[in-house]
Amino acid sequence: MAEERALDRLLQRVDHVKDIGLHEGMRLLPTPAVSALGARLAMLGSHFRLRSKVERSMRALSHLRPDLDEAARRDLALLNLRNIGRTFAEFSCLHRVWDEGRITVVGRENITAPNAVLALLHLGNWEAGMGAIRGIGLRVRSIYQPPANKTQLAIAMRVRRSLDNDAIPGNAMAMREALRVLARGDTMIGLFVDEFKGGRVNAPAFGRPPARGGNIAMAARLAARAGVPLVPAYMLRVGETARFTANFLPPITPSGDAVADQAAIEAVIEPVVRRHLEQWLMLYAFRPDR
Structure with a gap:
């Protein structure tokens, strides 16, 4: 038992050094x-440990895009995987993406108060959105669920701090x-409303019963x-490049009716x-029965 624990610690250390x-x-x-x-590494992984993620994305697409045949669903799933690979690799350079002129802002006029709530989505490179917000002279603090991997958490927090998040x-x-x-009036709060929690992608509903909790609520x-x-706000990648658009949509004025506001x-x-x-x-994690 002691030898197994020592081996586990060694493997964790190797993974830490590698990451x-x-x-x-x-x-x-x-x-x-x-x-x-990042895109190349993702495609390499699609033949090995990421194969199941591609298959799960294809199953989700059979529900979300029933108009596509199997070959088209696979192409879209692989495009999705490449985007994810690019995004995770880009954690290494997010601190400079805005300064390099790689983000175009659309809908800045829709942020009508410096302390709005941002309903965010995991689209494009979602973390780059924090750099866009800083770039247009605003402040944001996002709410996050920490990953189990301590090394990944440390990297993510370092990147977020570099973006003043x-x-x-x-x-x-x-x-x-x-x-x-x-209440301070000078900082926005960002929540990713499509988070995966309790085995369920909470939003969008896509025909399922609305989530009773989670970030959207x-x-x-x-x-x-x-x-x-x-x-509502989201990032989009421009083609298969390291360029993005930050999209801010017209604000929703909350009514106080939780069900109506979530809808x-x-x-x-x-x-x-x-x-x-x-x-x-969240494509690979989406299931229509949950």
Whole structure:
């Protein structure tokens, strides 16, 4: 038993060194090269450990895009996987993406208050959105669920701090902390409303019963209780490049009716995700029966 624990610790240390070394090494490369390397690694993985992710994406597409034949579903699933590969590799260079002029902002006028609630989506390179918000002179704190892998968490938090995103852990105190931040009047709160939690992708519903909890419900409650606008926002990758558009949609004024406010968010985000399934992180995790 002691030998097994020692082996586990050794393997964890090897993984830690590998992940940190890869992350730090890619920081030295030009941004397009980092992005392209991520796509290549994803395609390599599609033949091995990522094969099941491609298959799960294809099953999700059979529900979300029944008009596609099997070959087209596979092509779209692989395009989705390449986007994910690019996105995770780009963690190494997100601190410079805005300064390199790689983000175009669409809908800046829709942010009508500096302490709005952002209903975010895992599209394109979702973390690059924090750089866009900083770039247009605003502040944001996102609410996140920490990954189990401590090395990945450390990398993610380092990147978020480089983008001035002092992220809030998604625990029992998150709502209170978010309300405190919004009450200051100078910082937005961002929630990824399509999070995967409890074995379910909570939003969009795509014909399923609406989620009874999760970030989409929390976003509606936060905006209503703080009396601030709720702005749906998302990133899109431009082709298969390291260039993006940051999209801010017209604000939703919360009514205080939790069901109606959640439905209003759903009505905006579902068509967006359906149009851009090739860039949606949660495609492989979506199941129509959950």
